[in-house]
Amino acid sequence: MHRLVVNCETGEKQLVAYTAEEIAGAEAEAAAANEERAAREAEDAQRAADKESGNQKLKDLGLTDDEIAAITS
Amino acid sequence: MATCELLGSTTLDNNTTHSVTFSGISTSDDYQQFEILSSCRLYETTSNPQGVEFWYSVNSTTSGYVYGGIVSQGSETGIASPWRDGGTGQAGGHTYRNNASYWNVTAIGGNWAKGKAFNRILIPQAQGDSRRKCAQIRMWTSFPRNDSYGHFSSHFMYVGDTADLTSITLYCNSPSTSYYFAEDSSFMLYGIKDSNA
DSSP states (O other): EEEEETTTTOEEEEEEEEHHHHHHHHHHHHHHHHHHHHHHHHHHHHHHHHHHHHHHHHHHHTHHHHHHHHHHO | EEEEEEEEEOOOOSOOOEEEEOOOOOSSSSSSEEEEEEEEEOOOOOTTOSSEEEEEEEEEOOEEEEEOOOOSSSSSGHHHHHHHHEOOOSSSSSSHHHHHHBBBBTTTTTTGGOOOOOOOOEEBBBOOGGTTTOOEEEEEEOOBOOOOOOOOEEEEEEEEOOOOOEEEEEEBBOSSOOEEOOTOOOOEEEEEEEEEE
C-alpha cells in the first residue's frame, strides 16, 4: 500500500510505502466503516419499506396517487 | 484572460497506490482556482467491494463530505432528483441514494471493464484579504457504464483548513481504507489564473 507524492515545484515523484502500523490501522477502520455503512443501508431500506407500506395503507383508504402525493410531498 | 496551467501530473504504474498527493504548490502565484482531473479505476481484490469513493485532504487536513448529486439509471425516467443526505434528504432520488452515496458501481449497473471513472475536483480560492484560503471543494464523478446504465454524481466536500493551499491529496475511498487505484490511473492538477480579467 503506497502513497504517491508529486512535487509540483520540482516535478519529482515519490512512491512512499505505508508502514505496517498504518496498514493495520486502515484495515481496522475499514472494518468499522463497513459496519457503519451496513447499518445505514439497513436504515434506508427500512425507510423505503415504511414509505411503501404507508402509501399502500393510504390507497386502501381510497386515496388516489395524486392525493397521496399532495399530502406527503 | 484566464489561463490554465498544468502544475503536476502522474500516471500510476502499479496497483498498490491508495492516495496521490500534489505537494509543493506555490503560494506566490496568482491562482484563483485549482482543478484536478483524473481518469481512474478501482483495483479489485477479493476483499474489495465494487463501491468506491473519492476523498481529499488539503494541507493534510482530511475532508468531511456531504452527499449530493444526480444518478442516472440510463433512461429519461430513471434520472433521480438531486438529493442531500444527513437527515435532510429530499423526496426524489431515494431509490438510488445508497448506491450513489457509496458509489457502488455494480449496483447501479456500472462495469469497470467498460472503462475508467472520470473525476473532476474544483477548488475555489477565496479572494481579497483571504486570498488562497481553501476550505471547500466540489467534486464531480462519472463512472463506466454497461449497455444500459450510466452514473454521474457530485459531492460537496469540506475541510476547516484556511491556510494557503500547498498540497492536496486524493484518496481511493476514504483515507482509512486500504483500497487502491488501478494501474494506468491518471491525475492532473491545474492552476487557473485571472479568471475575472
